Amino acid sequence: MLLWITQRILQAIGVAFCMMVIVFFGLHAIGDPIQTLIPPEATFEDRARIIAELGLDQPIHLQFLYFVKGVLQGNLGNSYVFNEPAMDLIIERFPATLELAFCAVALSVVIGLPLGMIAGNRPDSTLSKIIMNGSILGFSLPLFWVAILLILVFGVTLGWLPSSGRGETVEVFGIRWSFLTLDGLRHIALPAFSLALFNIAMVLRLTEAGVREAKSSEYVKFARAKGLSPRRILLVHVLKNVLIPVVTVVGLDLGSTIAFSVVTETVFAWPGVGKIIIDSIAALDRPVIVSYLMLVVLLFVFINMVVDILYRVLDPRIALTEN
C-alpha cells in the first residue's frame, strides 16, 4: 500500500512537471501580457520598468529556469494584476469552489441514485419511463443555458432565490463556508443544482443499468430463492454491486466538476477559482494560470487515488497493485 502510494506521488510529480512545461511555453505563445496589461497612458520608462520587474525582458528559457527555481522553493510567482502570490490567490478561493462542487456531487448522488434504482427496479412502469426520458434532458441541455434559465425562473420571475454571489458565510477553521447558514444555502442552491444536472443524469442512468443487470444475475436469483425480501435484495445486495461504477464516475466527476465549474461560477458570480481563472486568462496573468492548472493536475491524481482505495473497500477482490 505504502509503495503504491509512493508510486502514485512520483507519478503526480512527473505529470505536474510536464504540465508546467506545456503550460509555460504554451502561454508564452499566446501573447505578451505587457500589451494586455499596460494602459495606453503609460510612458516609455513605465513600460521598461514594468517589463524588467516582471522578468519579461529575459529570454524565454531563462524565464523558465527562474520559474522552476521558484517552484522548487514553493513560490509560483506573484499575480500580475493582484500583486499577491498566485498560489495564495487560488487557495484562498478554493473553498468556495470545493463547497460548490461537493454540493453538486452530493446532489447528484442524493437525486440520481434513488431515481436510478426506481427506474431499474421496474423498468416498464410509467414513472420509470418518465425518469429515463427526463434524464436525457440532463445530458443534452447546455450548462450555461440551464443556469440562466434557473436564474430567470427562481431569481427573476419567482424571486425565491438569489441569483448570484455567495451570501452570508461563517468562518470554520479560518475558512469561510456558506453552506452552514440559511442565506448561504439559498445562494448555493441554484449554482449547485445547475452544476449537478449532468451528473444526476449520469448517476441515474448508470444506476438504472446496473440494477437491471444485477436483477437478472445469479446471486439475486439465489437470494430470492433463499426467501430474502425484495427490499433487502435491492437495498443491500444489488446496491453494493451497483455502487462500484457509480463511485468511479462520481470520483472522476468531482475532479471535473471542480476543474470545470468555470461556467457556473461565472454565470452565478460565485467567487471560486473558476472565476479567477477566466479573469486571469483574459489578462494573460501567467503565474495564476500556471498555478491553477498545476493544482488541477494534482487534484485529479489525488482523486483517482481515493477512488482506487474506495474500490478496494467496496470489493476486496480488486487488488491494488496491477502487477
Next chain:
Amino acid sequence: MKLKSFFVASTVAFAVASTAVAEDLTIGVGASITSIDPHFYNASPNNNIAMQIFDRLTERSATGALEPGLAESWEATGEEEWTFKLREGVTWHDGEPFTSDDVIFSLSRAGDVPNSPGGFGGFIRSIESASAPDDTTVVIKTKGPAPNLPGNLANIAIISRHVGERAETADYNDGSAAIGTGALKFESFNNGDSVVLSRNDDWWGHELAWETVTYRMLTSNGGRTAAMLAQDVDMIDTPPAVDLPRLDQAEGLHVSSTAGLRAIYLMPNYRPLDEVLGISGKGGATLTENPLTNVNVRKALAEAINREAIVERIMEGTATASAQWLPSSAYSYAPSKSVEAPDLEEAKALLAEGGYEDGFSLTLFAPTDRYPNAPAVAQAVAQMWTRIGVETSVEALPWANYSSRRNEFGIHLIGLGNSTFDASSMLVNVLGSVDPENGMGASNQSGYGNPALDEMTLEALRISDDAAREAKLIEAVEMAMDDQAIIPLYQQSNAWALRDGLTYAPRIDERTVAKDVMKE
C-alpha cells in the same frame, strides 16, 4: 411541512433583510477589482473603488469638467510652475490631519509602485519636483510648460505619508493601509466577490445617501442583468447592449446613459508590406507597396463606411457615430469634422486616384471579447469595403492574443478610453511618432508618424491659455483627420441600470461612483 416552514423562514429572512438594507447600496460591476492600492494598477474597476476611499487634488464631474477636490484652487505661478491651495480641516479616516506633505508623498509614490502592471506614471511625467511651503500649499515645478497638469492630477489618488510610508500593496488589500480622506471608508475586500465600504461622516464633500456601499463583481453579462431584474442589486454598470430595452422597460427599473469618451476606430498599419498581415492584391496578386500608406486609399475606406447604419443596427443605439475620436461635448472637439453619409462613387474615385482602381484584398482584425459587438461591426465594415472593390474578410481573435499582435495587423479595430478628456491622449500616445526623448508614441502600434502633427501636438501642450490651447488642439485633430491617420467609427455610450428611486448622473468616463448615487 418541513418544506413549508423552510419557505416561510426564508421569506421572513428576506423581508427582514430588505428592511435592514434600506440605507445600503449594492452595485453590480462588470469587471473584477484586483486591488485596493490606488496607485498599483490604472484599471477602471480599481479606480472606481479608489475614487470612493481616496480623494484627488482635482476631480472630474460626470460631464468631465474639472472641479476642486482636495485642492480648493490652483493657478499657474510661472511658465513651469503650478501652485495648489489645499482644503483646510480635512482629516484622514484615522483622524490624523491632512497636509501638503501627504500630497508630496503621494506624487512620489504614484508612479513607482513595485510590480505594478501599469501605474499612473503617465499622468505625472511632466513633474520636475514638488514642494510644500506650508501645510496648505503645494508648489509643483514642471519639466516644461504643462497646462494639462491639473487635469492629469484628477487621476492621482492622494494617500497619507504616516500610513503609506510603511505600506505595500497587500496592506491596502487587507485594509490596514486603506486610509483615505474620501467619502467612504474601507470595510472589507473579498477577492473576486465584493468590496464593502461605509460612510465617512467627516467627509468635506456633499452629503451621502448611504450607510454602506457594496460593490459586487458580477462579470457575466447575463448574470448581471438577471441580478438587476431580480433586484438583488440596486444598480449595475456596463449592462449588455441587447438587454438595455428590457432593463429600461422592466417595472421598477430605469437606465441612465450618455455618450462616452471611448472611441472605437480602425487603425491602419503604416509599416512596409512584408511586415504586416492581411494585405494582398486581388486574387492573391502581389502588391508593390502597402496600399494603406496611401492617404487616398484611407479616405476611400473611410468614405465607404455607413457609420449611422452601424450605430443604429448593430450597436442598437448604444453608440454615437463619429468622424473623430471625441464626442461633440468634449474639449478640443473639431466641429469641422462631422459624420457624412457614405458616398460609394467618391470612394471608388479616391481608390482610383490612389492607384487601386481594381481594389485589393484586406483582412480586418477585431477582438472578440473586448468591445460590445466588435466582430459584428467588423463584418459590416468588411461588407461596405467589399462593395467598393476592396475584398475584405474579418478575423476575430480573443483579446489576450489580439492585443499583443496588434502591430502585425494590416488594419484592426480598437478602442481608446480617453483619460485626458481632450484630443491629446490620442495625439501623444497613439499617433505620436515613437520617440522616448519627448515621451510621444508609447502606445503607437501602427508605425504612424507625421512630424508636422507631432510638432503641432507638442506646441499645443505648451500653451497655458485654455482657449488658445483648444484652438491648437482642434487644428491638430483636423490635420490628423485630413490625413485619415485613423478611421473613426463611433463613441460608445456609457449606461447604468438602476432601481427606481435612485438617480445617477451618467459619467462620460465610465466610472461607477457610489458616492454620487442619490435617492430621489
